[in-house]
Amino acid sequence: MAWRVAPRPAGRCRVAGCSALWLDGSFVTDAESPSGYDACWDWQGVDPGLLDPVLLDYSRAGRAVIKAKYLGDVLIAGVERGSGLPFVEFFQRTCDGQRKGIVLLNPKEVP
Numbered sequence: 001m002a003w004r005v006a007p008r009p010a011g012r013c014r015v016a017g018c019s020a021l022w023l024d025g026s027f028v029t030d031a032e033s034p035s036g037y038d039a040c041w042d043w044q045g046v047d048p049g050l051l052d053p054v055l056l057d058y059s060r061a062g063r064a065v066i067k068a069k070y071l072g073d074v075l076i077a078g079v080e081r082g083s084g085l086p087f088v089e090f091f092q093r094t095c096d097g098q099r100k101g102i103v104l105l106n107p108k109e110v111p
Helices: 009-015 060-070
Strands: 021-024 038-041 073-076 103-105
Touching: 009 021, 009 038, 060 073
Parallel strands: 038 073
Antiparallel strands: 021 038, 021 103
């Protein structure tokens, strides 16, 4: 699983003071072989100087670095451009608009 072979974004966010990380994707389902995850983190209270700088570059090249390092998309909990929805809401919709669950982690409680 991705968390065992890559740096964990929850750990990096915890160090910087983040108190909320939302997870989406097949990794948070009951799929036998999950293929990935998306995450977004709450920037409020975060010290950017303590955050992995990779997590602050959302250019095309920066997003590729995030995916390579963390094996998933890890974004600031802002607004998803295509839908105009906040990521937390966007993650709670299937491709056909149905509601679904996501996982909320408090990085301060994740080992």
